[in-house]
Amino acid sequence: MPPDPVARNAILVAEDIIVRFDTPEGPLTAVDNVSFEVRQGEFLSVIGPSGCGKSTLFNVIGGLLSSHEGIVSVAGETISGPHKSIGMVFQEESTFPWRTVTDNVAFPLELVGMSKAKRVERARHFISLVGLDGFENRYPGELSGGMRQRVSLARTLACEPSILLMDEPFAALDEQTRLLLGDKVLQIQQQLKQTTLLITHNITEAVQMSDRILVMTYRPGKLKRVVEINLPRPRTSEIVGSETFGRYVAQIWNDLREEANRGMRDEEQNALRQEEQAL
C-alpha cells in the first residue's frame, strides 16, 4: 500500500478516532481507536449492535462533534467542522415541521442561494425519486414516520454531496420499501460515483449495498473485522436470494451475535447493579 492516502485513492480517512463521554456513571468510551479509509466512489457500511458508537462515529466524520481525539480528513484535508462535500442523513426524525415537503427538500439549496424556481424543480425531482409524488405540499406532521425519513433522505440527496453519510436511513421503513429505496439509493450512488458511508444494523442491507463492511464491537466500539463483498454490480434486491450472499450474511451474523450477546449481558448487569443500588 502506498503511504499517502491520496495515492491510495482514499477520499475519506478516519485516523485513531476516540470519543469519550462523561456520564453520571463515570467516563464512557463510545468509540475506541477506530481507523479506516473510504475510497473514492466506494460504498462502505458500518454495522454493529445498538449502542456501540455508530452514531457517535457518524457525527465525528460529519464534523459535528469536537470533543474527540483523532483526525478525519477529506481528500487529504483535515476537517474542523462540517465539510462541504459531505451530506448527512440522520438517524433521528429530522424534518422541519414548519416546512412543507418541498421546502424541506429545498432547504440546503436555499442556503446556497439557488433561485426559487430552480430549487423547487430540483426538490420535485428528488421527492419523486424517493416515491413521495403528490405529497409536495404536505407538512411532515401529515406524513408517516417512514415518509418523513424519505424526506430527510431526499433533502440530503438534493445537494448532490460527493460523500454521503447515512445513519440508519431506512430503519423506519417496512422491508419492501426498504429494498426498493435501497435500490434507488444504490442507483444514484453508482450514477454519481458517490462515495457512501452507510450506518446500519441490518445485515442484508449492508451486504446488498456495500463494497466493504466494517463490523464494530459492542462497547467500547472498536473495529472487529472488515469484510470485502465481492458480488457483481449492478446489484438489485434480487441478489438477496443467491448463495454467495447467504454466506456473507452468515459470516457477519456470527460476528454480530457475539457482540450483541455481550451487549445484552452488559446491559442486564447494568440494570441489576442499578437495582441493587436502588435497594
Next chain:
Amino acid sequence: MAETGRLRQTAVASPAINPVTLLRIAIILAVLAAWEFLAHSGWLYRDVVPSLLSIGRAMAALLTDRNYYFNLGVTAAEIGAALAIGGSAGLVVGLVLGANRFLARAFEPYLYYLGPTPKIIFFPIMIMWFGVGPESKVALGTLSCFFPVALNVAAGMRQIDKVLVRVGRSFRASTWQMVQKIYLPAMRHPIINGVRLGFGFALIGTLLAETKLSNKGIGFLIIQTYSIFDMPAMYAMLIVLFVLAIGANALIGKLGGLDSIKRN
C-alpha cells in the same frame, strides 16, 4: 368583538346550537340581569353599580368623543413602543441565554428573581429619569414585558430538537441562517407565548403607570372619571379597554396560531 367571532365559529362548526354556546349566552344574560337588578335595588351607594342604560349612554358619548381617541392613541402608542423595545430586547437576550449555557447560568437567576417583582415599584425612578410624560410609561411597560419574553425565549431555545440544529450545521448554514431558518421557526410557539405574556405585562405596566402619575392616556382618563365619580363613564372605558385587550390578544394568538394548526 372577539367573543362574537368565536361564537359564530362554533355555530358554523355544528349546525344545531351547541349546549356550551347556550350556556355561555345564559351566563352573560344572567350576569347582566343581576347587574341591572343591583343597579335598581338601591342597596348600594348611588352609581357604584350604574344601570346598563346609563353605561350604554356613557359608552355612546365616549365613542364619539375625539379627546378619548386621542388618549387611546397615546396609550396604544406607549404600549406599542414598550412591546417593541421590551419584546425585541427580550428576544435577543433570550436567544443569547438560550444559546450560551455559561451566560445562562450567570444571568438567569437574576431574571428569575426580577421577573415576578411588580415593576411599578420602579416607577418613581422612571419618573426621575424620563419625566412625567409618556416616556416614563413606555419605560415601565418595557421593563414589564422584557422579562416574560426573555425567559420564555431562553426556555424555548433549550427545548429545540437538537437534531434540527445538527441538520442546519451539517448543511453549513451561517449563524444568521441558523437563527432565521432554524432557531426562530423552531421556537415560534414559545416566542408567540412570550409576546402574548409580554403584551399583557406591557399593558398592565403602562396603564398602572398612567393611573399613578400622568396627564394623558387611558389610565389618566379612568382615574379622572373616578375622581369626579362619573361611574358610568368609568365602566364604559373599562369595557372598551377589556374588549380591546381581548382583541389584541386574539390577534397575537392568531398570528401564531395560523402557523401552528398545520405545521406541527
